[in-house]
Amino acid sequence: MTELEKGPKGRRRGRGARERILSASQRLFREQGINRTGMDQLCAAAEVSKRTAYQHFPGKDELVAEYLRRFDPSVLSGVFDRTDLTPRERLLAAFDIPSTTPLCPYIAAAVELHDPQHPASQYARDYKKAVAARLADTAREAGAACPEQLGEQLALLIDGAAARTRVLNADAFPTAAAIAAVLIDNAIDALSREYG
Amino acid sequence: MTELEKGPKGRRRGRGARERILSASQRLFREQGINRTGMDQLCAAAEVSKRTAYQHFPGKDELVAEYLRRFDPSVLSGVFDRTDLTPRERLLAAFDIPSTTPLCPYIAAAVELHDPQHPASQYARDYKKAVAARLADTAREAGAACPEQLGEQLALLIDGAAARTRVLNADAFPTAAAIAAVLIDNAIDALSREYG
DNA sequence: CCGTAAGCACACAGGGCGGTGTACATAACA
DNA sequence: TGTTATGTACACCGCCCTGTGTGCTTACGG
Structure with a gap:
């Protein structure tokens, strides 16, 4: 002792x-x-x-x-660093974790503090941009036609699910995952259609 | 006087x-x-x-x-009551108004009050459900394959755009509208493919 | 063995909060 | 003319908030 x-x-x-x-x-x-x-x-x-x-x-x-x-210093490393999944599976896996982290604290902080200049609000912005960037990287890896656009779209779906879960008191991530699957397949199919 | x-x-x-x-x-x-x-x-x-x-x-x-x-007593009547638009156009028009109403006050209230039992939080839930219902009605009118599902999906996109706009301090509704167009066309095409 | 850093308890300052008590002023109506 | 409804001004309550000042206690390192 x-x-x-x-x-x-x-x-x-x-x-x-x-x-x-x-x-x-x-x-x-x-x-x-x-x-x-x-x-x-x-x-x-x-x-x-x-x-x-x-x-x-x-x-x-x-x-x-x-x-x-401190919340998630290496942005969603639990999802994006999984080498056992294909890029497409990793993109979809991003819609599974938030159930363990019930609410998105970044949105909550930005809304509660209400001041875009607050240090926490600034970090929330940085974090959200980092998530979109990692999604875009993975989208590129998956061979998506327009990775940046797909990354931004998937990030919006995640935030939508978080907000809607909060307001409705009901899990909205399955709905978001369904949309994500459509968008991802569209983006990949578009490419394969274009090139053969 | x-x-x-x-x-x-x-x-x-x-x-x-x-x-x-x-x-x-x-x-x-x-x-x-x-x-x-x-x-x-x-x-x-x-x-x-x-x-x-x-x-x-x-x-x-x-x-x-x-x-x-008092905010929007007849839920988005400015969008859904427009007879000059086709149902499909009305669905997409739902992604234009929020730029005039910069922030979704319902999400803000639910997050700020933090109590699902607060009367305002309860009303926010009711309102969000009403929006999804009107979207579903219009989706049905537009001939979508699965109107309820499409309504819920579009509602999630609206909330996602609102949340993301708030956190990033940048308009996210165009991104949401792009996704909406894909989902709507998918839902209608699926039906026409099935029956024609 | 003593200095210093880290921590403690306690009390308090100064202000904003939601909410109320009291007494007074005006307008419409009977 | 008098009553009632609606409003005013101002002070006040108790509570909680962020943030400090003061002085005491302990553990560790030289």
Whole structure:
């Protein structure tokens, strides 16, 4: 026992305060939303004093941005790095993961914060562009006629499914996957038709 | 002059306080979001005392719900009631209006309020279902193979365009319209192939 | 063995929030 | 003329928010 389970005073656990704060953010922001989660509650959940939290983060804004950055640092690597799937299967697999990650936190943050200049909103934009880019790359790999366009289209389907799931309280990803299959096959067929 | 421009006291203008409150809501909720707009500010913008506002609405929750209800009472009638367009053209026209209504307030409300039981969230669900239903009706009129499915798909595209426009700060409706055209033609072609 | 860094508890500041209490003013109607 | 409905102004409540100031406690490294 080096520094585990000390008494009510002193350093508390192995993982630093920063990690505990960020993992508590992940849970609370998802369950309650960003605006409805106060720093008091967040610090209590992270078992960290408010004073300590503000020594690790300049303010709540930066904390939110960092929370988003930690969410999926290597963009959907769980999907795009699967070498056991064909490119076409990888494109379709992108419509399966969001069920494990029930809501898209990037859309939620952009809407809740409502300020396009907020650091978290800026990161949300970057992330969404990165997803579209990876989809486009995979589309090119799959031999699509117009990879950039297909990537943007598939990204729109993912966001549509996320938004609709949120509003209707019902999973909309199957519908999106069905559309995706049509678009992908269209894009590939177009090419094979053109060249033989 | 019957009741216009009275002094600082007494009834102020022709349009009742209720109308002024709701139209101020429409502006402020869109510009700042719901959560970031306080009742003080809203009443000031509506030139209405806070006391009066709370005589017209039980609370902010109900005010938000009413604000949503007033937004588009007859669901997209500007699109679906146009007799000068073919059913197919009407389906595509649904992707043009949202540029005038820059953001989908229903998605925004559902995300901001974060409570599926909130009256405004419930109405947002009803509205989204109504849109999908009208799209399905028009799809049937256009002779689509599977009208309900096509309606749900087009509704998802609209929501995707709205969400993506919000996050990326760039109009995503053209992309959605392109997908819509593909889906619509597929659905109609499938039928004509089957029967002719 | 002592300095320093990291953490703690607690209290508080300053403001915005939703919502209300009180007292007064006007207009329409009887 | 008097009543009622509708509105006003202003102050106030309790709560929660982000963010600090102060001083104490512990662990580790030199």
